[in-house]
Amino acid sequence: MKTLLGYADQISVTAGDEIAFRVSSETAEAYDATIVRIVNGDLNPAGSGYREEEVSGTAWHIQGRPQKIHAGSCIVVDAAVPLERLADGWSVTLLARPTLPDSSGQDGTGQVMFSLRDRMSGGGMEIGIKGEEGAYVTVQGSQARVTCAAGVPMRRHEWYRLRVAFDAAKGELTLSQAALESCAGIADSADVTVACSVEPAWTSAARIIIAARATAEGETIFGGFYNGKLEAPCLLDHAGAVIGQWDFSIGIDGQDICDQGPFHLHGHTWQMPGRAMTGHNWNGSIRAWQDAPEQYGAIHFHEDDIIDAGWATDFSWQVPPGLKSGLYAARLRSATDEDHIPFVIRRTAGTGHAPLVFVLPTASYLAYANEHLAIDAALAERVHDHVPVFGASDVFLAERREFGASLYDRHIDGSGIMISSRLRPVLNMRPKYQSWLGGTGSGLWQMNADTHIIDWLEHEGFDYDIITDEDLDREGIKALSPYRCVMLASHPEYVSTRMLDALAAHRADGGRLVSLGGNALYWRVVYHPIMPGVMELRRCEVGNGWITDPGESCHAFGGEYGGLWERIGRPPHETLGSGFIGQGFDKCTYFRRQADSYNPRVTFIFDGIEGDIIGDFGLIGGGAAGIELDRANSAKGTPLNTLVLARSEGHTNTYLPSTCALLINYAGQGAAQSDLVRAEIVFFETAEGGAVFSTGSIAWSGSLSHADYDNSVSRMTGNVVRRFIDPAPFELPASAARPVSF
Amino acid sequence: MRANAPRIDPADLDPVREFRACPIGLHSPALEAMLNILRAGTMGGKYCIICLEPHRKWALGRLSGIRGVPPEVVPAVEYDDLEEAEWDVFRRRWEAETRTRLPPEFDAPLRETPTNRAGESR
Numbered sequence: 081m082k083t084l085l086g087y088a089d090q091i092s093v094t095a096g097d098e099i100a101f102r103v104s105s106e107t108a109e110a111y112d113a114t115i116v117r118i119v120n121g122d123l124n125p126a127g128s129g130y131r132e133e134e135v136s137g138t139a140w141h142i143q144g145r146p147q148k149i150h151a152g153s154c155i156v157v158d159a160a161v162p163l164e165r166l167a168d169g170w171s172v173t174l175l176a177r178p179t180l181p182d183s184s185g186q187d188g189t190g191q192v193m194f195s196l197r198d199r200m201s202g203g204g205m206e207i208g209i210k211g212e213e214g215a216y217v218t219v220q221g222s223q224a225r226v227t228c229a230a231g232v233p234m235r236r237h238e239w240y241r242l243r244v245a246f247d248a249a250k251g252e253l254t255l256s257q258a259a260l261e262s263c264a265g266i267a268d269s270a271d272v273t274v275a276c277s278v279e280p281a282w283t284s285a286a287r288i289i290i291a292a293r294a295t296a297e298g299e300t301i302f303g304g305f306y307n308g309k310l311e312a313p314c315l316l317d318h319a320g321a322v323i324g325q326w327d328f329s330i331g332i333d334g335q336d337i338c339d340q341g342p343f344h345l346h347g348h349t350w351q352m353p354g355r356a357m358t359g360h361n362w363n364g365s366i367r368a369w370q371d372a373p374e375q376y377g378a379i380h381f382h383e384d385d386i387i388d389a390g391w392a393t394d395f396s397w398q399v400p401p402g403l404k405s406g407l408y409a410a411r412l413r414s415a416t417d418e419d420h421i422p423f424v425i426r427r428t429a430g431t432g433h434a435p436l437v438f439v440l441p442t443a444s445y446l447a448y449a450n451e452h453l454a455i456d457a458a459l460a461e462r463v464h465d466h467v468p469v470f471g472a473s474d475v476f477l478a479e480r481r482e483f484g485a486s487l488y489d490r491h492i493d494g495s496g497i498m499i500s501s502r503l504r505p506v507l508n509m510r511p512k513y514q515s516w517l518g519g520t521g522s523g524l525w526q527m528n529a530d531t532h533i534i535d536w537l538e539h540e541g542f543d544y545d546i547i548t549d550e551d552l553d554r555e556g557i558k559a560l561s562p563y564r565c566v567m568l569a570s571h572p573e574y575v576s577t578r579m580l581d582a583l584a585a586h587r588a589d590g591g592r593l594v595s596l597g598g599n600a601l602y603w604r605v606v607y608h609p610i611m612p613g614v615m616e617l618r619r620c621e622v623g624n625g626w627i628t629d630p631g632e633s634c635h636a637f638g639g640e641y642g643g644l645w646e647r648i649g650r651p652p653h654e655t656l657g658s659g660f661i662g663q664g665f666d667k668c669t670y671f672r673r674q675a676d677s678y679n680p681r682v683t684f685i686f687d688g689i690e691g692d693i694i695g696d697f698g699l700i701g702g703g704a705a706g707i708e709l710d711r712a713n714s715a716k717g718t719p720l721n722t723l724v725l726a727r728s729e730g731h732t733n734t735y736l737p738s739t740c741a742l743l744i745n746y747a748g749q750g751a752a753q754s755d756l757v758r759a760e761i762v763f764f765e766t767a768e769g770g771a772v773f774s775t776g777s778i779a780w781s782g783s784l785s786h787a788d789y790d791n792s793v794s795r796m797t798g799n800v801v802r803r804f805i806d807p808a809p810f811e812l813p814a815s816a817a818r819p820v821s822f
Numbered sequence: 823m824r825a826n827a828p829r830i831d832p833a834d835l836d837p838v839r840e841f842r843a844c845p846i847g848l849h850s851p852a853l854e855a856m857l858n859i860l861r862a863g864t865m866g867g868k869y870c871i872i873c874l875e876p877h878r879k880w881a882l883g884r885l886s887g888i889r890g891v892p893p894e895v896v897p898a899v900e901y902d903d904l905e906e907a908e909w910d911v912f913r914r915r916w917e918a919e920t921r922t923r924l925p926p927e928f929d930a931p932l933r934e935t936p937t938n939r940a941g942e943s944r
Contacts, residue, residue, distance in 0.1 A: 123876045454870075455885065455893070461861045466846050467911050469871040469880065469904070470893060478892035492889060514876060520846055520904075667847050732848045752848055 105144020618642025668706025
């Protein structure tokens with residue numbers, strides 16, 4: 081059972097920086113904390129052994145306390161409402177497209193669309209939706225309350241115009257629920273009036289909350305979260321004069337909410353509901369919200385949106401000078417549990433640099449953060465051809481949904497999760513963590529799988545630094561320019577434009593690139609412009625787990641079109657020589673050398689390699705070729721001077737083509753029957769004197785430590801890295817090569 | 823079972839023997855078809871494996887199929903070999919699907935000594 085959970089305020093620090101650790105001790109147990117450097121996070125007894133090194137002088141004893149996560153998004157209007165203007169009555173209009181209309185909310189008291197209430201007393205009014213009753217409006221007086229409900233349910237994914245009005249003189253409360261498009265045989269529109277002798281018992285402390293209600297639990301603890309889209313809420317006085325009129329099509333790429341009314345009742349979003357969402361008037365002619373923001377006036381709220389756990393700091397650490405650049409963690413230990421909160425220490429600027437930099441793909445870690453696929457979706461067992469194995473963290477997350485899920489998962493209303501954050505405990509971004517996605521054997525995935533590479537770099541004695549995707553995104557080429565060779569990890573699938581630009585600039589500088597994984601540089605993501613550690617993905621065109629709704633393919637963060645880089649015009653083949661072709665997650669196999677591997681241009685790579693079979697061993701699935709696989713394809717941008725050094729074989733039928741490689745379904749696509757899904761190890765020189773080596777297989781790094789690191793995978797990788805950090809330029813081959821394709 | 827779904831012939835034990843010999847890896851078409859049927863159940867009550875000690879000890883579990891309700895451990899069903907767990911789930915599903923008990927030839931342990939502790943791939 082997980083009882084210690086935590087996160088850091090930063091993912092990448094350097095000497096002099098202070099990093100804060102925020103921890104929940106669920107049972108209020110005391111715990112000890114120490115900073116450790118993670119060398120190998122794999123517990124597999126068949127491997128080289130788990131290894132972490134304590135940083136001397138770091139020890140804390142903390143009396144733990146539980147800290148809660150309050151998921152759910154809404155809009156908070158900060159300014160006080162001129163309540164005197166509402167004394168004779170008021171009305172509210174808004175457009176709503178509910179995505180969970182059967183629900184009466186988490187606690188059965190309704191999903192609130194718009195509220196103006198006192199936080200402590202609850203006095204005021206709220207408009208919401210409550211299952212079979214459809215829309216409702218409630219006036220809460222000091223002693224009593226009156227509710228007027230439509231009495232007919234709303235349909236899922238349909239737009240409605242709601243109007244509610246309170247007339248103090250007449251003592252009437254009215255509600256109109258009007259479907260914008262009617263459906264034959266379904267009565268889902270209604271106009272209802274009830275007597276209402278109760279007046280809202282609000283005070284000057286009352287605030288407007290959109291898509292939730294204020295609670296007495298705390299100023300930032302809300303309740304009654306709504307699931308669905310809202311658009312154009314408007315509050316009017318009894319005479320019909322505007323008090324507040326919120327236009328969500330303004331400032332789509334930010335968190336501010338603009339009031340067009342006379343009282344400047346501006347607000348801000350809470351826990352980042354989805355913006356850049358099509359409104360009721362989206363007509364299908366527009367693909368980018370920037371082109372017609374007036375058609376993107378909706379915000380999609382979820383009761384399970386979570387961006388920032390907002391926990392208080394338990395302890396902080398100022399990074400001392402002189403520590404080796406690497407992957408570190410705050411290790412927490414109580415009587416009942418252990419946790420590691422990971423972060424990277426970069427080399428201090430001005431203290432020299434290594435020739436090699438290993439980029440930890442923290443964007444991809446965020447994409448997979450707290451994934452629930454095998455818990456929620458029936459696909460898991462068929463994707464990896466065995467029964468999913470869950471550890472304590474998986475079981476914990478299955479129950480504690482407030483910790484949020486990954487960019488593969490769906491919200492409670494079925495819509496895809498588009499925003500991920502590290503400002504919450506990410507339980508699968510940990511040493512020791514085993515994932516159902518990691519194949520048989522060690523079962524490592526993402527960060528923990530990448531410790532196989534760190535372990536190998538340490539064993540081989542290479543001088544290297546570590547940086548993160550966030551560094552690369554923030555600093556661009558500046559983060560890479562000190563280094564001759566860039567090393568990519570086991571599965572850097574998610575990259576931003578700035579990250580790709582940095583890799584391109586590195587290449588233009590004659591830089592070298594060694595990619596030790598599979599399915600790299602595949603999806604475009606966008607980091608939040610001002611909130612570090614928050615990232616958005618618009619999974620459009622082909623989807624994976626879910627797909628964006630029509631018209632919603634452009635990121636709210638900055639507006640870039642989303643999807644696969646190969647559909648955006650920058651396929652991974654251009655950068656790496658190969659790109660994603662297919663996947664399976666059962667057994668991994670081996671590579672067989674191809675004729676190109678005997679070309680004198682790559683003699684250095686095969687120095688000391690015997691035989692044609694490479695990597696028929698390993699901790700991930702038992703071989704170096706597997707999990708997700710990449711192939712060369714000159715039609716997609718593989719440079720014409722690329723050499724295909726080795727190709728995998730022997731895969732099972734669990735290995736199937738990726739959706740981007742598959743333009744039509746047909747029988748016999750399994751890798752045992754078709755030769756399409758194969759991994760290829762590729763190499764090419766660049767015109768600027770650099771070179772690229774890509775293994776095209778996620779499982780590669782799991783084979784590095786085999787036989788005490790004395791094996792063909794380790795030797796090839798070492799041969800490449802040693803040559804790639806050598807300043808001697810590579811030369812392009814004299815003769816034009818032939819196209820590479822399959 | 824869906825009305826149009828292919829049934830499993832309880833007399834055809836060759837795919838069962840094949841699975842027992844190699845639970846994870848390349849399967850014959852007959853075994854692939856059988857696995858697709860056995861794995862097609864809804865999430866509620868579906869078997870899973872819960873790790874009790876990494877690389878050492880596992881328990882049989884069942885998914886709830888309900889968001890927010892975690893998988894439950896099936897009492898007193900533990901394994902010290904993941905392939906044994908895989909076989910046990912297969913056997914339970916096969917017997918439930920066919921309403922037939924597997925013959926005694928399948929009762930012996932998968933192997934006398936668990937290999938998962940030392941082998942690379944298990």
